[in-house]
Amino acid sequence: MVWLPPFLIPMSEVAPVTVGAADVPDALFAAVAGPTALGWLVTYILAIRQASRDRYVGIPAYLVAVNIAWEFSLTFLLEQTPTQRQINFLWLVFNVVLLRQALRYGPRDYPGLSTRVFRWTLAGVLVWASVVVMVGANEFRDLDGMYTGMIIQVPLSASFIFLLKRRGSSAGQSMYIAVAKTVGSLFAGLTAFVVYPSHHLLQVLVPTYVVLDLAYVVLLHRAMRREGRPPWAFRSPAAVTEAPAGSSTTGSGTGPAPRAGVGPRSDDATA
Incomplete structure (x- = not known):
């Protein structure tokens, strides 16, 4: 006898x-998938540029490893649609540069880890994420990486907020990166809605990371204004921050130490 209510x-x-996927007209698919590919491509290019200027990663280091795991696995290892494989390969090219920057500048965000430990853990995340992506995509028969991509988007969007909080300044970041990332992610979600209108998990994941992206845009804008850094000045001086307490850049192989300049203010922690 069941005593619980129905x-x-x-x-x-x-x-x-x-x-399966809906029968979407080519023009509609291009209208949503095109800005997705372009938005993330612009994000990667701007992040590479900003990291080169500020000597801090433009995309959280461990999520760079996850991105590469997704792109490499779904380009070369697991069956995917031809269109998606080509897009993934294009993104992968730029993510390789981002990974190189993560190996060089990433330790600055983790002063509690030695450079060697940081790099080994980064490699571990990359390998583990590759296995999870392949197994997960195969489990869902995710021929265009939609499920795995949307699942990854949530921690990726959250990681930018955590990075801003932990770093205490806008170093390595810019409003253009934030906006391009939001546009790319938003249109990725619209693509998911158009192609898979009956997949309800996607309808939960997409609004979640879009809200996180918008929150990051607002928080970054506030942080830049407090620092006196013009939010929309594309050629503004490179943002810099003081090294976190306990960190060491001497002999770490992570490049020159940042200059003293735009450092964290007392109210940055509540950005």
Whole structure:
């Protein structure tokens, strides 16, 4: 005898993940997928530029490893649609540069880790994420990386907020990176809605990371204004920050130490 009250929501008769892609006109697909590819491409280029200027990574280091794991695995290792493989390969080229910057500048954000430990853990994340992406994509029969991509987007968007808080300044970041990332992610979500209208998990993941992206835009803008750094000045002086307490750049192989300049203010922690 069942003593609990009846459940409120019955399980789907057909698992949504088994429902194939909708028949989307080519023009509509290009209208949503095109800005996705372009938005993230611009994000990567701007992040590379900003990291070169500030000597701090433009994209959180461990998420760079996850991005590369996703792009490499779904380009060369696991079956994917031809269109998605080409887009992934293009992104991968720029992420290789971002990974190189992460290996060089990433330790500055983790003063509690030696450079060697940081690099080994970064490699470990890359390998582990590659396995998870392949197994997960195969589990869902995710032929265009939609499920795995949307799942990764949530921690990726959150990591930018954590990076801003932990670093205590806008070093390595810019409003243009934030906006380009938001545009790319938003259109990725629209692509998911158009191609897989019955996949409800995507309908939860997309609003989640879009809200996180918008929150990051607002927080970064506030931080830059407090620092006296013009938010929309594309050629403004490179943002710099004081090295976190306990960090050491001498002999670490992470490049020259940042100059004293735009450092964290007392109210940065509440950005």
